Amino acid sequence: MRISTPRPVVDSLLAxxxxxxxxxxxxxxxxxFAAAIAADEGxxxxxxxxxxxxxxxxxxEAIRLLLQAWEQAKRDGSPQLxxxxxxxxxSSYRETGDxxxxxxxxxxxxxxELDSCSGGEGSALSTESRLGRAADLLQSSEFADAESLxxxxxxxxxxxxxxxxxxLNLGVAALRTGDVEAALQKFYSAFQQFQDMQDAAGTSRALEAIAKVQLSLGNWTVxxxxxxxANRLARHIGQRHRVRQLADAIVRLDRALKLLEADPLLN
Structure with missing residues (x-):
């Protein structure tokens, strides 16, 4: 018979x-993470x-593991999990384009989440759910509803x-509706917030967003x-997929900058 590991031990391992x-x-x-999974029956x-x-x-691998966890949470009757x-x-499917x-x-x-709320459907949704729903609304070009959320x-x-x-996502919404100035302002604001929190992942995403706007404005060196x-921050925290994507973007931009240097009339 397996002896259950006390919940605080699992929480400490995850922390x-x-x-x-x-x-x-x-x-x-x-x-x-491996130790926490071995100790956690849920x-x-x-x-x-x-x-x-x-x-x-x-x-x-993330989706495979999360689907298993979802089934486990259903068996355990835990709406929060x-x-x-x-x-x-x-979020994972969104990143893969599905x-x-x-x-x-x-x-x-x-x-x-509504199942877990004692107040029922009138209860306010979590920020995570509102951000996720807003991302879906942005994808379907429902900008006003997305911005409201x-x-x-x-x-x-x-x-x-x-x-x-x-x-950051408000900046995306502004950019999608053609307001480049507002988008840039929001991207810089998000960058400052992430940097103040020492959130490397968020800072990297904000830098990438600013870079894309600067590129569209012709400020290629910037x-x-x-x-x-952004690439150095992504590498520091092990985001290999973003490192590859950013490295590819840098290579393409370097080629363009070399062409521009060879023939300034291209600018």
Missing amino acids: RATEYAAEGALHHAESF ATARIAYGTHLAELGEFD RAWACQSLA YIAASQFQQLAIAA LQTCRATNGDEGMSATAE ARNLLDK
């Missing part, structure tokens, strides 16, 4: 894993590890990371420097 992951010490993080550790893998760009698993699945699956799991996350997320008290993410900074 250490998360700390190591944030520092870019991935080998140590993996060890603590779905919590698997969801945490699946979310971590998704942040690293290991989407196939169902919501977390579905939220992470929605927007139909992303929207489906986002709706499942919202439904599970993102404004509520930006006003969230006590969660600077969510507020900064909302600001864009190149921003992409390089």
